[in-house]
Amino acid sequence: MRLLVTGGAGYIGSVVSDQLLGAGHEVVVLDDLSTGHRDAVPAGARLVVGTLRDLAFEVLDGAGFDAVLHFAAKSLVGESVERPGLYWDKNLGESLALLDAMRRAGVPRIVFSSTAATYGEPESSPILETDPTRPTNPYGASKLAIDTALAEHARLHGIGGVSLRYFNVAGAHGPFGERHTTETHLIPIVLQVAAGHREKVFMYGDDYPTPDGTCVRDYIHVIDLGVAHLLALEACEPGSHKIFNLGNGSGFSVREVIDVCRQVTGHPIPAEVGPRRAGDPAVLVASSERIRSELGWKPERDLRAMVADAWAFARRG
Numbered sequence: 001m002r003l004l005v006t007g008g009a010g011y012i013g014s015v016v017s018d019q020l021l022g023a024g025h026e027v028v029v030l031d032d033l034s035t036g037h038r039d040a041v042p043a044g045a046r047l048v049v050g051t052l053r054d055l056a057f058e059v060l061d062g063a064g065f066d067a068v069l070h071f072a073a074k075s076l077v078g079e080s081v082e083r084p085g086l087y088w089d090k091n092l093g094e095s096l097a098l099l100d101a102m103r104r105a106g107v108p109r110i111v112f113s114s115t116a117a118t119y120g121e122p123e124s125s126p127i128l129e130t131d132p133t134r135p136t137n138p139y140g141a142s143k144l145a146i147d148t149a150l151a152e153h154a155r156l157h158g159i160g161g162v163s164l165r166y167f168n169v170a171g172a173h174g175p176f177g178e179r180h181t182t183e184t185h186l187i188p189i190v191l192q193v194a195a196g197h198r199e200k201v202f203m204y205g206d207d208y209p210t211p212d213g214t215c216v217r218d219y220i221h222v223i224d225l226g227v228a229h230l231l232a233l234e235a236c237e238p239g240s241h242k243i244f245n246l247g248n249g250s251g252f253s254v255r256e257v258i259d260v261c262r263q264v265t266g267h268p269i270p271a272e273v274g275p276r277r278a279g280d281p282a283v284l285v286a287s288s289e290r291i292r293s294e295l296g297w298k299p300e301r302d303l304r305a306m307v308a309d310a311w312a313f314a315r316r317g
Helices: 011-022 052-060 077-082 084-105 138-157 186-194 222-235 254-265 289-295 303-314
Strands: 002-006 026-031 046-049 067-070 109-113 160-165 168-170 201-204 219-221 241-245 271-274
Touching (some): 011 026, 077 084, 109 138, 109 222, 138 241, 168 222, 201 254, 222 289
Parallel strands (some): 026 046
């Protein structure tokens, strides 16, 4: 198939682009390089630099694309609270421009990289696709609005769409890994301590109602996440919008993550307990039973593999 990958110069987009090429597909990446990296675009993919609002229709029109995989987004929760207008403009506004371009160009399918932040603070765990969506920040709200727009484009224009909702992604795929100017993810932060770039790591609260008192969060290896996107591509049906959660089933605590990082790196990784952060739920884990039963997807790589691959990528320099 001929595929457009938006945000394909970013972490997840670059991995999925490489997997698509490996599966024999033709890949064009559209990325404005605001947070992505030119050298993260896999060899064999064609890069077009620009925004979805400016170039989506130009790229898609008359070019015979079979589908779009949509990763382009702003994704920092804290920034979304400080600059909500930016998130509505870039996430929702540019996604609407993309959907309109697809409609006009006759591109029939889209896989959307959504987020489990659409659920907000859940009443129960693991989270199901049928649970209420109550996002607690503009990032999650903007992603939920895109899901709604996808459902409407499926109903009104016959586009086939799949949204994948997940929490934390980790690991690397050879030369494709996590490189953020502002790092907010736990595993890269802990590995920065092991690499000598930070003095210590902070654990925000150790008195939660969890086995070791620290928050429990869901993690998926980026390779497993990519496999889910390839399966979702095949599952797109005209006029249908499907939502699948992706999760590892039970989650890992902050203390577990730090301990595994110590084991993998051989570094003591000093950790300090600080006060709880406002709004941090004790457990955030998504159920992946629906995608397991309907598409046959399940996570294959454990926490140690995520950390080992992320550490190998970090040491590449």
